Amino acid sequence: MREKIVEQKLVQAVKAMGGIAPKFTSPGMAGMPDRLVLLPGGRMAFAELKAPGKKPRALQLARHRLLQRLGFKVYVIDGTEQIGTVLDKIEEDSKWN
Numbered sequence: 001m002r003e004k005i006v007e008q009k010l011v012q013a014v015k016a017m018g019g020i021a022p023k024f025t026s027p028g029m030a031g032m033p034d035r036l037v038l039l040p041g042g043r044m045a046f047a048e049l050k051a052p053g054k055k056p057r058a059l060q061l062a063r064h065r066l067l068q069r070l071g072f073k074v075y076v077i078d079g080t081e082q083i084g085t086v087l088d089k090i091e092e093d094s095k096w097n
Contacts, residue, residue, distance in 0.1 A: 001080070003051040007034065009080045010047060013087055014039065021047070031059035033067070033074055037090055045073035045090045052079050 014021040019039040024046065026032040033046035046067055048056055056064065056076055064074040073093065075086045 001052055003049050003054070006051070006077060006080055006083075007049045010035065010037075010049065010077060010083050013083050017087060017091070029063075031057070031063040033060075033064070037075075037087070039087070039091055041091075043090050043093055045075060045086075045093075047086070048074065048076045050076060050078040054078055 011021045014037055017039055019037065021035045021037050024033060024036050033048040035047040035049065037045045037047050046064075048060060048064065050056065055078075064076075067074050073090065075089070077083060077086055
């Protein structure tokens with residue numbers, strides 16, 4: 001399975017929950033996560049999508065740590081079976097309530 005398939009399934013699952021998952025591009029700041037996950041109720045997180053078994057590069061991990069230090073959630077998803085669990089975690093995050 002390719003990363004593109006995992007990404008498409010995430011976008012579909014977020015949409016089914018009433019949210020959006022726009023592609024996140026940041027010119028001049030390489031290594032940022034692939035998607036913003038924006039769910040009803042003001043819940044949000046970043047998602048890094050990978051092909052099954054693939055891991056983030058060192059620069060990507062550094063960006064994840066930066067975002068996490070700022071208080072944002074960052075999830076690495078490398079399989080479609082992880083999507084539901086990640087979305088449940090984002091949805092349940094009481095930090096944004």
